[in-house]
Amino acid sequence: MERTLIIIKPSAVKRDLIGEIIHRFEIKGLQLCGLKMMQLDDKILNEHYAHLKEKPFFQRIKTSMMATPVIVCCWKGVDVVNLVRRMVGPTNGRDAALGTIRGDYSVSVQENIIHASDTVENAEIEIRRFFRTEELYDFEQLNPSVLYAEYEK
Ligand code: UDP
Numbered sequence: 001m002e003r004t005l006i007i008i009k010p011s012a013v014k015r016d017l018i019g020e021i022i023h024r025f026e027i028k029g030l031q032l033c034g035l036k037m038m039q040l041d042d043k044i045l046n047e048h049y050a051h052l053k054e055k056p057f058f059q060r061i062k063t064s065m066m067a068t069p070v071i072v073c074c075w076k077g078v079d080v081v082n083l084v085r086r087m088v089g090p091t092n093g094r095d096a097a098l099g100t101i102r103g104d105y106s107v108s109v110q111e112n113i114i115h116a117s118d119t120v121e122n123a124e125i126e127i128r129r130f131f132r133t134e135e136l137y138d139f140e141q142l143n144p145s146v147l148y149a150e151y152e153k
């Protein structure tokens with residue numbers, strides 16, 4: 001089954017939204033495979049945001065991501081990469097629809113609460129970037145037949 005990575009950014013940590021955000025994925029029916037608090041540094045952010053290194057706001061977003069420790073989580077589910085991106089909403093919190101995480105908790109482009117992997121390929125790269133193998137768990141949280149029809153799994 002597919003996995004994805006999310007980062008609860010300093011803009012959420014500072015506002016005590018950690019539990020709120022994790023709860024959304026839990027009640028949706030996604031399975032938690034890994035979770036930890038970590039302080040990001042320049043090295044890991046240079047990799048993580050490499051696609052933005054030519055942008056004028058590159059240093060600004062790295063500084064913002066280092067403002068507090070963050071929470072990184074790995075979630076598992078059918079089509080979970082796209083599903084989580086839709087739960088998160090578009091980059092600009094002001095454009096994001098109400099009901100999405102950014103739409104409900106953010107009024108900003110930069111301070112937009114959460115990161116989520118954008119493709120299946122990037123998700124696996126990002127999971128490996130933020131977690132060691134022994135920090136990831138695969139266990140039966142709930143019988144999958146409660147969550148999915150047999151043919152969907
Ligand atoms: N960002 C920003 N200004 C921009 C575009 C992006 O501050 O014009 C920040 C924002 O926090 C975003 C992050 O850089 O979440 C990564 O940008 P990306 O285009 O990958 O957006 P995302 O995939 O997070 O929606």
Ligand code: MG
Binds near residue numbers: 118
């Ligand atoms: Mg992105």
